[in-house]
Amino acid sequence: MEVEKLEAKTAVATAMEVEKAASSAAAPRPQFKPLKPHEMSDRKIEFRKVSVPQHRFAPLKRCWMEIYTPVYEQMKIDIRMNLKTKKVELKNRADTPDISNLQKSADFVHAFMLGFDVADAVALLRLDDLYVDTFEIKDVKTLRGEHLSRAIGRLSGKGGKTKFAIENSTRTRIVIADSKIHILGSFLNIKIARDSLCSLILGSPAGKVYSKLRTVSARLAEKY
Amino acid sequence: MAAAVEMEKEEESPMKKGEEALERLRSADPPLYLTQSSEFARDARAASCFLFSSLVPFCTKLPVDRLLVEGFDAEQIWYQIDLLSRPLLSTVRREFKRLEEEHHSRAGLSTIDADGDGEEMVVEKDEISVDDEGDEEDGDESEEKGSEDEEDGEEDDEDDGEADEEEEEEEEAGEAKGNVVEDKFLKMQDLENYLENAEAKEYGHPLEDFDSDGDEDAELGANARYEDFFGGNKKKQQKKCGTVGKRKRSSTELDAVDHFENTDEDVEKNDSEQKLLSTHEKELQKMRSKIEEMEKANLDPKSWTMQGEVTAAKRPKNSALEVDLDFEHNVRPAPVITEEVTASLEDIIKKRIIEGHFDDVERAPILPSKPPKETKEMDENKSKKGLAEIYEEEYAQKTGLAPALLSASDKLKTEATMLFKKISLKLDALSHFHFAPKPVIEDMSIQVNVPALAMEEVAPLAVSDAAMLAPEEIFHGKGNIKEEAELTKEERKRRRANQKRRFRRLKAETFKRAVQKTGQSAVPGATNGN
Numbered sequence: 001m002e003v004e005k006l007e008a009k010t011a012v013a014t015a016m017e018v019e020k021a022a023s024s025a026a027a028p029r030p031q032f033k034p035l036k037p038h039e040m041s042d043r044k045i046e047f048r049k050v051s052v053p054q055h056r057f058a059p060l061k062r063c064w065m066e067i068y069t070p071v072y073e074q075m076k077i078d079i080r081m082n083l084k085t086k087k088v089e090l091k092n093r094a095d096t097p098d099i100s101n102l103q104k105s106a107d108f109v110h111a112f113m114l115g116f117d118v119a120d121a122v123a124l125l126r127l128d129d130l131y132v133d134t135f136e137i138k139d140v141k142t143l144r145g146e147h148l149s150r151a152i153g154r155l156s157g158k159g160g161k162t163k164f165a166i167e168n169s170t171r172t173r174i175v176i177a178d179s180k181i182h183i184l185g186s187f188l189n190i191k192i193a194r195d196s197l198c199s200l201i202l203g204s205p206a207g208k209v210y211s212k213l214r215t216v217s218a219r220l221a222e223k224y
Numbered sequence: 225m226a227a228a229v230e231m232e233k234e235e236e237s238p239m240k241k242g243e244e245a246l247e248r249l250r251s252a253d254p255p256l257y258l259t260q261s262s263e264f265a266r267d268a269r270a271a272s273c274f275l276f277s278s279l280v281p282f283c284t285k286l287p288v289d290r291l292l293v294e295g296f297d298a299e300q301i302w303y304q305i306d307l308l309s310r311p312l313l314s315t316v317r318r319e320f321k322r323l324e325e326e327h328h329s330r331a332g333l334s335t336i337d338a339d340g341d342g343e344e345m346v347v348e349k350d351e352i353s354v355d356d357e358g359d360e361e362d363g364d365e366s367e368e369k370g371s372e373d374e375e376d377g378e379e380d381d382e383d384d385g386e387a388d389e390e391e392e393e394e395e396e397a398g399e400a401k402g403n404v405v406e407d408k409f410l411k412m413q414d415l416e417n418y419l420e421n422a423e424a425k426e427y428g429h430p431l432e433d434f435d436s437d438g439d440e441d442a443e444l445g446a447n448a449r450y451e452d453f454f455g456g457n458k459k460k461q462q463k464k465c466g467t468v469g470k471r472k473r474s475s476t477e478l479d480a481v482d483h484f485e486n487t488d489e490d491v492e493k494n495d496s497e498q499k500l501l502s503t504h505e506k507e508l509q510k511m512r513s514k515i516e517e518m519e520k521a522n523l524d525p526k527s528w529t530m531q532g533e534v535t536a537a538k539r540p541k542n543s544a545l546e547v548d549l550d551f552e553h554n555v556r557p558a559p560v561i562t563e564e565v566t567a568s569l570e571d572i573i574k575k576r577i578i579e580g581h582f583d584d585v586e587r588a589p590i591l592p593s594k595p596p597k598e599t600k601e602m603d604e605n606k607s608k609k610g611l612a613e614i615y616e617e618e619y620a621q622k623t624g625l626a627p628a629l630l631s632a633s634d635k636l637k638t639e640a641t642m643l644f645k646k647i648s649l650k651l652d653a654l655s656h657f658h659f660a661p662k663p664v665i666e667d668m669s670i671q672v673n674v675p676a677l678a679m680e681e682v683a684p685l686a687v688s689d690a691a692m693l694a695p696e697e698i699f700h701g702k703g704n705i706k707e708e709a710e711l712t713k714e715e716r717k718r719r720r721a722n723q724k725r726r727f728r729r730l731k732a733e734t735f736k737r738a739v740q741k742t743g744q745s746a747v748p749g750a751t752n753g754n
Binding site: 117118119120122123125126127130157160161162164165167168169171172173184185210213214217218221 | 597600602603604605606607609610611612613614615616
């Protein structure tokens, strides 16, 4: 972030100089600085509104400062909580450096609303290529009643160990909310995690999933 | 024999009882023999006793001199009689032959008279019949037939008759004998032949029935018996000689054949040429016959053992069993299990068990070709770092901003290397004679400036003082440090001058400050002075 800001500042400075030089000189090829989002949108302010589900109110209250600080300080996005509408509102500022900051911040808040930890969700702010993937258990296999409960139990494992195993080996974060499953991570890792979760839903035992995970993650690690 | 007859006649008179018994037996009807009457049995026993005792003088070695009949059964009585009669028969035969010869020498040519022969035979028979009067039945029957009984036939009859007398209960032989006196011992044809022979001998006529062997028999008186038996077989032998293989010719047979000059062609020439060949010619003929044999064998189809591939159909049945077939046995024959073998095996087993030296097939250990992969263990706990931190660390490592983390294996490796170094140092100190200093282990530890005395109290004398602080750490000094006593005069002066200068400067500075602070000179006449 700091590096980016520094670059932006220097770019502005040089651009200014160039402009001046250009205006004074006999019009060499013009070089413009990158547009700020503010200017890009014709000085219009963009908003993002993220609704807060009931069960995330208390955690939001608890972790508000942790959410607010990086968004306001680093992303240069205005953030506020509208209690009446129960939404978190994000707004572009004049000095927002990048146009994608708003979206990233919105994603960050949305991820928190889905159930991810702030520490995990912050990665969305920092890295570009992280995504959140959601799917339902019924997408994979139609299960009802007891079977559904058992499937959910299989997914998380005893004390959540299966879920943690998948998270650790694939460097993703998983949130299991009733029938919905959210996965946060890079594209390939999401794929691997999703495959393991689907096999678990379909009924394979945890050991089998572990062995597969091991091989895949080893292969992934070797790549880098 | 006449003398014998007289002797027997003499003995008859005392044994009248026996004779009477014999008479009674003789006169009894045949059916009466079948009945079981004790009188008959008594008579039979008495008769046998009488006969036995009458014959005893003619026998040389006899265990008993009279027949024991009281309390003995038929078998035993018969056996006693048998003991008596066997040597007696042989003596009688010999006597007869002797008599025959005497008769031939004495008697000249006399008319061949059937009756005369019959008479002679009857006379002879009568001479002998005295020995066994109980045989008159048989004798009568033979006379009625009109055929001449042979000496052998008579003797057989005698035996049979004696048996008959004893075994009255089973009297059937007499009837059987009476009809046809022919069994394996007596053949009518042989009987006739022999009689003709006898006649020829007696009257010196060459007989036409027989071959020339008759003359030879006459000439070779010593070999009469031999040629009787082998004379008829000569022809058969001649025919056989050609077909029989070389092996079957024994030397004796060859000699016998050669003696009679037997070849296929020379049958007719036998008589004339047999005695005229020299030994050389005989040998030549032997050779020739041998050669012919061999040629014949070569021309004939070979025996099945000499042919190449022979199936079971081409050889006679069960012929392979008789021949010694030579196989190549590729299999070691099974060992014969004896007690010693089992004992030796058991000893081996016991020894092996005690040693623990078994012949189990062990898996060959897989040698690691490459170092084992470091497999990260699956962590089933909630990760303590947030996702962002993980990515941050990864990025930092990639770009090189942060040092690479020591993985667990690295830690283990360092620990292992440290341990190994320590151990190797100790081993070197033990094994090498020359001194090797301790390796420097860079370690961070707090060094305390403890007075040496305190250190020495605790530690043994041999502890080096390298662990203590270095002198420069205790004292900072510059240049050539000298004590007071070592200084020269000039140096002392210089020191004092420096000291003074410093002091004055200090003083001046403090004064200046004080002046600055108050704004006026507090001390009068406070100027820079010496």
